[in-house]
Amino acid sequence: MLKRASLLWLLVPYVLFLAVLPLVDRVRPTVLGLPFLFFWLLLATLLTPVAVWLAWRGDRRRPRREERGRAA
Template identity: 70%
Template sequence: MARRPHLLWLLVPFVLYLGVLPLANRVRPVVLGLPFLFFWLLCATVLTPLCVWLAHRGDRKRKGRASS
């Protein structure tokens, strides 16, 4: 099986949502008027498409090198 380290980007949303959730489950501090947990989940939601795009871009680059 070929190595595909760019797919590790897909673990970032998992870690942001589930792995760190017990640590971020706080009402205080308040960030930008939001409880910390809501702010954390908002940031995770915004970063998820970026991580998926980075994994997709790595796959495209790998596919381009394999067909050359």
């Protein structure tokens, strides 16, 4: 089932945007003047591409299908 374990990186945005929401739904402390919630969601928006990139990197490292067949 977990033949593409790096796909788990794709859950990162769900964690950043949704799972931790109760912890970040606040105005203070402000970061660079931004209310904390806005700062956090901006951070999450910037980290999402990084998470997808990590998933992509995992896929790139997989052997080709025929090579996998040969190894098995």
